[in-house]
Amino acid sequence: MTRWLANHARALRDALDRLRHPLIPTALSVIVIGSALALPLLLHLAARNLATLSGQLDAEPQLTLFLDTNATETETEAVARLLARHPAASTVRFVTRAEALADLRTSAGLGGSVDDLGRNPLPDAFVVTGREGDPTGLETLRDEAASWRKVEHAQLDALWARKLAATVRVGRVAALLLASLLGIALTAVTFNTIRLQILGRRDEIELSKLIGATDAFIRRPFLYFGLLLGAGGGLAGLGMVALAVATLNRQLSGALLLLGGVGGFSGPAISDAAAVVGVAAGLGWFGAALSVGRHLRRFEPS
Numbered sequence: 001m002t003r004w005l006a007n008h009a010r011a012l013r014d015a016l017d018r019l020r021h022p023l024i025p026t027a028l029s030v031i032v033i034g035s036a037l038a039l040p041l042l043l044h045l046a047a048r049n050l051a052t053l054s055g056q057l058d059a060e061p062q063l064t065l066f067l068d069t070n071a072t073e074t075e076t077e078a079v080a081r082l083l084a085r086h087p088a089a090s091t092v093r094f095v096t097r098a099e100a101l102a103d104l105r106t107s108a109g110l111g112g113s114v115d116d117l118g119r120n121p122l123p124d125a126f127v128v129t130g131r132e133g134d135p136t137g138l139e140t141l142r143d144e145a146a147s148w149r150k151v152e153h154a155q156l157d158a159l160w161a162r163k164l165a166a167t168v169r170v171g172r173v174a175a176l177l178l179a180s181l182l183g184i185a186l187t188a189v190t191f192n193t194i195r196l197q198i199l200g201r202r203d204e205i206e207l208s209k210l211i212g213a214t215d216a217f218i219r220r221p222f223l224y225f226g227l228l229l230g231a232g233g234g235l236a237g238l239g240m241v242a243l244a245v246a247t248l249n250r251q252l253s254g255a256l257l258l259l260g261g262v263g264g265f266s267g268p269a270i271s272d273a274a275a276v277v278g279v280a281a282g283l284g285w286f287g288a289a290l291s292v293g294r295h296l297r298r299f300e301p302s
Contacts, residue, residue, distance in 0.1 A: 015224035018197065019232075026229070029193055033186050033233025037280055038240040040179035041268060045241070047171035049265050063128040063138045063145075064155045069097075069121075071150040076124060079148060083126060086144075088137030093127045100125065123152060183283055186233065190226045190287030197222065198292065222292045223285055230284020234277035242267055 019026050065083075067076060076094075083092045100122040130138040142154045245267040268276070 011220035012224050014221040015228055018221070018225050019228055025193075029189060029229060030232045030236050032189055033230065033280065033284075034236025034238075034240055036182040036185050036189075037234055037237030037276055038244070040175045040182060041237060041241050041272070041276060042244060043171060043175040043178060044272075045245070045266070045268060047168050047175060050168045050171070061130055061138055061156060063130070063142055065126040065128065065145050065148075065151050066153040066155070067124045067126075068150045068152045069123045071124065075150045079126065079145075079151060082145075082148060083128060086141055088130055088141045089128045090131045091129045095125045095127060097122050097124050183279070186230065186280065186283045187287040187290070190229055190284045191291040193229065194222050194226055194288045194291035195294075197225070219289075219292045223288050226284040226286075226288025226291075227281045228284070230287075231277055231281040233284070234280030237280070238268065238273050238276060 065079065067079065071079075080092065080094065083089050128138065128141065130141075138156055142156050145151050145154045245265055248265050
């Protein structure tokens with residue numbers, strides 16, 4: 001066990017030396033990998049922040065039917081019966097003219113202005129909540145209710161939130177697809193970097209085989225190099241994302257204040273950061289394994 005640990009420690013030290021010498025090509029590879037990881041991570045964060053925003057701003061659509069101010073009690077009850085029978089309506093709440101006026105007076109801070117009107121200009125209204133899982137039902141009800149007797153206006157609220165939720169779902173799928181494609185690119189970068197290292201150390205590898213070194217012994221430093229290169233790229237990508245989030249929050253600070261209480265654009269959580277570094281390290285290891293497995297067999301001592 002001690003010998004096994006010593007062999008891995010030696011391979012890790014060798015990989016660290018290869019990362020430092022030469023430093024500039026390694027740094028460029030880390031930047032390329034970091035950029036490839038930052039793009040899908042930013043898209044994922046954008047989708048997550050949009051989902052949070054839509055949740056804070058009430059995504060439940062409601063249909064409001066405003067009645068004619070001259071509607072009689074019988075005509076109002078007729079509209080209520082139509083709503084009760086409609087399959088798209090989950091809950092129906094009747095708001096009287098007096099309740100609407102009282103709400104306007106208290107919520108909008110227009111008490112003095114409302115009192116100066118002398119009469120109540122607001123109509124009675126029905127507030128309808130749609131059934132869950134049927135986002136288009138209220139649209140159908142709105143179109144039908146517009147032609148009902150004594151319904152003056154039909155207004156569908158928060159429909160934008162449904163569209164935003166659909167956009168978030170598309171964004172998450174796009175982030176996953178982009179991450180998959182760029183993961184292939186990360187593997188290719190590591191594969192090519194390891195290939196160049198193997199070609200540059202051909203004589204050393206052949207000499208090692210000549211004195212009895214096993215393929216596993218020769219392969220081990222290259223695998224650690226790929227793992228460290230991927231992990232470094234993951235850390236670089238997180239740094240790029242952190243810089244982008246900080247810049248975005250500075251630029252959007254005024255707009256966020258107008259939204260009233262909505263927080264800024266949040267960066268990756270600890271679990272997200274760990275996943276990025278772990279996946280990047282794993283892909284780096286995988287790319288190194290492919291490259292070493294392909295090229296090491298070609299080098300045999302002469």
